[in-house]
Every structure is written in C-alpha cells, then in structure tokens.
Amino acid sequence: MSELSAPTGREPALVAEPRSDGSAPRVLVLGGTGYIGGRLVPRLLAAGYRVRVLARTPARLASFEWGDQVEVVEGSADDPDTVLDACLDVDVLYYLIHSMGGGKDFEERDLEAAGVVAGAAAAASVGRIVYLGGLHPSGVELSPHLRSRVEVGETFLDGEVPALVLQAGVVIGSGSASFEMIRHLTDVLPYMPAPRWVRNRIQPIAVRDVLHYLLAAARVDPDVNRAVDIGGPDVLRYGQMMNGYAVEAGLPQRPIAALPVFTPGLASHWVNVVTPVPRSIARPLIASLQNECVMDDHDVDDLLPRPEGGLTPYREAVALALGRIDADTIETSWQDAEISGVPSDPLPSDPEWTGRTVFTDVRSVTSSASPERLWKVIVGIGGENGWYSSPFLWAVRGWMDRLVGGVGLQRGRRSRGRVTAGDAIDFWRVEAIEEGHLLRLRAEMKVPGLAWLELRASPDGDGSRYDQRAVFFPKGLTGRLYWLAVLPFHGFIFTGMANRITAAAAAEDED
Structure with a gap:
C-alpha cells in the first residue's frame, strides 16, 4: 500500500487498543468507497484494526490498494438482515453515507437506513457508532440535506448503542466537491457575481483533520453519547475562501459582488455551468451555505486529542490539495461517487442479447x-x-x-x-x-x-x-x-x- 499522508493511523493517539483478549478490534465501515471512507479505511488498517466494509458493489473495492485487506459484506444499509450480519463481532461502526441529490424522498430513505443500522448495531452489541454529520447553526430553518444529516445523527444518539456524531463544515482536500467548487469558480471567473451567502461565515476543515477526528473517535470513552462540532482554526466568509485559494494558486484577487437574486436553485445552475460539479451535487452544497456554519463550542477538545502539530489552517489545506493535484496523487474524489438515477447494471454477455x-x-x-x-x-x-x-x-x-x-x-x-x-x-x-x-x-x-x-x-x-x-x-x-x-x-x-x-x-x- 502506498505511503499514507498524515494522519497515517500510526500516531500514538490513534493506534488501535487491543480487546481484553489481546485481539485486534474490528470496525465496520459503511460508505467505505466514498470520498472520506476511501481515505479512512487504509488508515484504520495502518492503526491495527480489522476492517469490514459493507458495499453494494464489492467489485468497486478492487480499485483500492487496500481492497484485498478488508472483509467485504455485499449489501446496502437499508437491508436489515445484511446489516445485522455485517455488525456481528464489531467494536466500532463508522456511518459515512448520505444522499446527495438522491430524489425527493431522500430524507425518508436516509432516516430509514439510519434506523436499520441503529437497530442492527444494538442487536449485535456493537460497542460504538461514529457518524460524520454536518456543522449547522441552532434555532434556524436548515436546508433539507443539512436537516437530514441532523436527523440521522439524532437517530443514532437516541439508539441503544453509544454514538459520537462529528459535525463538520466545508471539507477542504484534493478531490472534495466543496474544494473543487471553490477551485473552479475562482480559476474561471475574474469577476464573481455571487449569492448573498458569500458573506456568511464558515469554518472549513482540512480533510486530514476530519480523518484524525474519525480515527480518534474509535478510542473515545465508552459512555460518550453526544454530538460535537469539528472545524479548522479559521473562520472565513465564502468570498475570503475563494480569494485565499486565489493566493495559493498564484491568481489575482477576485472582486466579488453579492447579488440578492441568486436563489439556491439559480446558484446551483450557475455552478453547474461554470464548474465540473453537477447540479445534483452543487445544490445541496449551496443550500448548506445559506446559514453561517461556525462551531458553537469546542467540546471536542475535551473528548478527542487534537492532531499532532495542531489543526490545519485553511490556506495550508488549499496548498496541500493543490500539491496533490499537481503530483497526480489524489486518493479519492467526488468524481468517483455514484450518481443517483444512472444505470449500474453491467453489460450483458453477447449471447444474452438474443x-x-x-x-x-x-x-x-x-x-x-x-x-x-x-x-x-x-x-x-x-x-x-x-x-x-x-x-x-x-x-x-x-x-x-x-x-x-x-x-x-x-x-x-x-x-x-x-x-x-x-x-x-x-x-x-x-x-x-x-x-x-x-x-x-x-x-x-x-x-x-x-x-x-x-x-x-x-x-x-x-x-x-x-x-x-x-x-x-x-x-x-x-x-x-x-x-x-x-x-x-x-x-x-x-x-x-x-x-x-x-x-x-x-x-x-x-x-
């Protein structure tokens, strides 16, 4: 397996703690082929965990270097029998799946899958659930996708298995949809007409820091059952994030005009035209930016250690992402995410065409x-x-x-x-x-x-x-x-x- 960038999983605070019988703990990852999951799994292996992955298409795992080092269970998160089998003898369950543009009933489907997983985890006596949710303000109306993430987190917190819900905002890393949206908007447009939400404050977080917190969550005290916010050290307006990218990319600062006429729908069409991010993915990302998303507290510091060397500043995260792109060493990308509504059946063999x-x-x-x-x-x-x-x-x-x-x-x-x-x-x-x-x-x-x-x-x-x-x-x-x-x-x-x-x-x- 290629050398991992930080965190590697071998850091003392992240290494797996053996079971009472001396054996390595087992983790189950749902969403292991996604943007975050595809990076988390090799670090879990490096940390000494036995890893099991639930995948609708097991053949997809062959594309990862670690594909032959994990146990694979074929199935989806909404199948109770399959999920129960996958949960047997599991110490920690990572839930890293959510719908992006998955149709009008995505909230219902997300909640159904979360309920199935919570029930199966309880029946199989799983030790802990770790869920990566979304950073959000309190007491305001949320976008459907952000609301769905909150509801999924609450489903786990209300269940019988202790859960730690990590609520992250905009994730900055090579291949992330949020970063690609910033990158292409800034690269293409010398002048940026933008929605009013470019003035909202956001607390981005580097993908390496998200991975650090996810790894550390496997070792949290067994009685912890709560949601905590996670974010990087910088609080910025979206326009400042674009111009911070411009500086790291060697581009001039971009004048930005906040216009009141851009609805989330119009803005997603605009992003669809200007960037590679399709409308189905751009719309939930944009809708989540309608409110200011800043950490309400830093309680995470009482539960989990910070990364070695501290949290990654925004511009450093951008520089690291650009370096990965230049070196052609992007680990995972939003581009490889499954697109809802497209055919997935393989080409039939020629005799079946009869x-x-x-x-x-x-x-x-x-x-x-x-x-x-x-x-x-x-x-x-x-x-x-x-x-x-x-x-x-x-x-x-x-x-x-x-x-x-x-x-x-x-x-x-x-x-x-x-x-x-x-x-x-x-x-x-x-x-x-x-x-x-x-x-x-x-x-x-x-x-x-x-x-x-x-x-x-x-x-x-x-x-x-x-x-x-x-x-x-x-x-x-x-x-x-x-x-x-x-x-x-x-x-x-x-x-x-x-x-x-x-x-x-x-x-x-x-x-």
Missing part, C-alpha cells in the same frame, strides 16, 4: 505501435487528454448532458495516468478493466437507454490491433430515435477516435 434490440458500432484498426504503447493511450483517454476525435462534437454532447442535469464532460478523471474499475471518466464510468487488454466504460450521461464503450488492445504481428465497440440498448421508441439521430455523427466521432488513438500510439512508439 431477442433484444441492440445497436452497435464496431471499428478495428491495426497499428505499428506495440500493444503496451496502444494500451497506455487507451487508459489515458478522457479528461485533459480528450477523446481523440472531434472536440467540438464531444463538447456539444457534454453541454447537452449538463443542460438536462447530467454530469457532462467537465467531471474529468481523478488521475491523469491511472484508471481502475469504478473510476469516473467524464460522463462514463469504468465498468471493467483487463490490464493491457480491455477497458469497458458504462455511460452515465442522460440517454434513453443503456450504453457502453469498449476499447481493446491486442497483439497483431509486429504491432497491435485496436478494437472499439459502442453498444446501445434503446429504451422504447425514444431510444431508437435517439440512435438514429446520432448515427450520422458516429462516422466522424468513432472513426476519428479509432484512427487517432492508433496514430497517437504509433507516434509515441517512434519517439
């Missing part, structure tokens, strides 16, 4: 490049490298997707040179990867049907052969009409894509 309407576009090109060089080009596709065909047509398709609430092309990819199953690449998701041979992408753009794109590299004499296949299962008449509408563009897009990928591989081989 009797179904399926449209395909198949291209094959031989190349003088070695299979290894061709594969390197294939796995680098998308993001900054583009799609090796008409940039204009791809851009149009991306903007069409954004306009109807999709993720579009701006989502990019987490790493410029590495790709694993479950990664997001623009409006595709990596469904399968066979190293050196096959990359299969599942479409997450808004289309009336199910779509996949397969790219293959194979030896062919002294060179290689590139095989490309687009597969589309239309949904009703709309799906059929959609395929016919885009069919004329396939000649430009897919033919150009195949020819330029092989040409790029050959050119690199000549170098």
Whole structure:
C-alpha cells in the first residue's frame, strides 16, 4: 500500500487498543468507497484494526490498494438482515453515507437506513457508532440535506448503542466537491457575481483533520453519547475562501459582488455551468451555505486529542490539495461517487442479447505501435487528454448532458495516468478493466437507454490491433430515435477516435 499522508493511523493517539483478549478490534465501515471512507479505511488498517466494509458493489473495492485487506459484506444499509450480519463481532461502526441529490424522498430513505443500522448495531452489541454529520447553526430553518444529516445523527444518539456524531463544515482536500467548487469558480471567473451567502461565515476543515477526528473517535470513552462540532482554526466568509485559494494558486484577487437574486436553485445552475460539479451535487452544497456554519463550542477538545502539530489552517489545506493535484496523487474524489438515477447494471454477455434490440458500432484498426504503447493511450483517454476525435462534437454532447442535469464532460478523471474499475471518466464510468487488454466504460450521461464503450488492445504481428465497440440498448421508441439521430455523427466521432488513438500510439512508439 502506498505511503499514507498524515494522519497515517500510526500516531500514538490513534493506534488501535487491543480487546481484553489481546485481539485486534474490528470496525465496520459503511460508505467505505466514498470520498472520506476511501481515505479512512487504509488508515484504520495502518492503526491495527480489522476492517469490514459493507458495499453494494464489492467489485468497486478492487480499485483500492487496500481492497484485498478488508472483509467485504455485499449489501446496502437499508437491508436489515445484511446489516445485522455485517455488525456481528464489531467494536466500532463508522456511518459515512448520505444522499446527495438522491430524489425527493431522500430524507425518508436516509432516516430509514439510519434506523436499520441503529437497530442492527444494538442487536449485535456493537460497542460504538461514529457518524460524520454536518456543522449547522441552532434555532434556524436548515436546508433539507443539512436537516437530514441532523436527523440521522439524532437517530443514532437516541439508539441503544453509544454514538459520537462529528459535525463538520466545508471539507477542504484534493478531490472534495466543496474544494473543487471553490477551485473552479475562482480559476474561471475574474469577476464573481455571487449569492448573498458569500458573506456568511464558515469554518472549513482540512480533510486530514476530519480523518484524525474519525480515527480518534474509535478510542473515545465508552459512555460518550453526544454530538460535537469539528472545524479548522479559521473562520472565513465564502468570498475570503475563494480569494485565499486565489493566493495559493498564484491568481489575482477576485472582486466579488453579492447579488440578492441568486436563489439556491439559480446558484446551483450557475455552478453547474461554470464548474465540473453537477447540479445534483452543487445544490445541496449551496443550500448548506445559506446559514453561517461556525462551531458553537469546542467540546471536542475535551473528548478527542487534537492532531499532532495542531489543526490545519485553511490556506495550508488549499496548498496541500493543490500539491496533490499537481503530483497526480489524489486518493479519492467526488468524481468517483455514484450518481443517483444512472444505470449500474453491467453489460450483458453477447449471447444474452438474443431477442433484444441492440445497436452497435464496431471499428478495428491495426497499428505499428506495440500493444503496451496502444494500451497506455487507451487508459489515458478522457479528461485533459480528450477523446481523440472531434472536440467540438464531444463538447456539444457534454453541454447537452449538463443542460438536462447530467454530469457532462467537465467531471474529468481523478488521475491523469491511472484508471481502475469504478473510476469516473467524464460522463462514463469504468465498468471493467483487463490490464493491457480491455477497458469497458458504462455511460452515465442522460440517454434513453443503456450504453457502453469498449476499447481493446491486442497483439497483431509486429504491432497491435485496436478494437472499439459502442453498444446501445434503446429504451422504447425514444431510444431508437435517439440512435438514429446520432448515427450520422458516429462516422466522424468513432472513426476519428479509432484512427487517432492508433496514430497517437504509433507516434509515441517512434519517439
């Protein structure tokens, strides 16, 4: 496993305390493939815990370096039987899941899942629940998403298992949705028309400090059952956060005009256009900024030790995040979060297509490049490298997707040179990867049907052969009409894509 940045989990205050029989304690992580969970799990392992992960898609864990070091239970948090099995012989349960843009009934579903987990934890005699909630003011009306986090925390606090609810505000770290929103708004706009909430005070926290508190929470006194606020050392206005980022990024200070006409809905549309963060994720983030989110107290200091060296200042957190981006070493990213409402079923095998309407576009090109060089080009596709065909047509398709609430092309990819199953690449998701041979992408753009794109590299004499296949299962008449509408563009897009990928591989081989 790669060397971990701070906290590593090996700090004296964070190392696991053995059970009374001398064995290592076991933790269960719900949300282990998410932005925070994907960083917490390797540090729990380093701290000496036995780790169990509940995952709806166990294959997703294979994309993490630690995937083969944890016990996996397949299932979801709203399945009582599965959750009960996952909770057996567990000392600490981490609940790191919540809905982001998950439909009108997300509050109801969040509460239902929390109730299932609280009940199962009690039945299995789990020692403690640790929940990462949201920092919020008291005595005011909260946004639905922030209110949901509060209600989930209260569900655990009212349960039979002692719970520690850590309430965090804006999390600053490479790959976090909050940081990416700040980064892209500041990078793109020399002048920022903004909602009035840019004047609200916020207490951001570095992702490394969130991880520190989560790790420390596993060792808190067993009788603690309460919620505590956590935050960094700086209290800033959102506009100050943007200009603090500008300083660290070497950009001029951005004039910001607070306008009264920006509702959360309009602001989320604005963020959807200007940044890679889609509207479904931007809206709950923006809605949570309607109120000032500052720590009411510092009771956490009485329960948990502070990080070695103290809490991370905002600008230092920004500098660390930018360093990760420059070095292409982002551990986890909002980009790889599952998008609600998009298809998740894998591509059926060819024999299962019998009797179904399926449209395909198949291209094959031989190349003088070695299979290894061709594969390197294939796995680098998308993001900054583009799609090796008409940039204009791809851009149009991306903007069409954004306009109807999709993720579009701006989502990019987490790493410029590495790709694993479950990664997001623009409006595709990596469904399968066979190293050196096959990359299969599942479409997450808004289309009336199910779509996949397969790219293959194979030896062919002294060179290689590139095989490309687009597969589309239309949904009703709309799906059929959609395929016919885009069919004329396939000649430009897919033919150009195949020819330029092989040409790029050959050119690199000549170098």
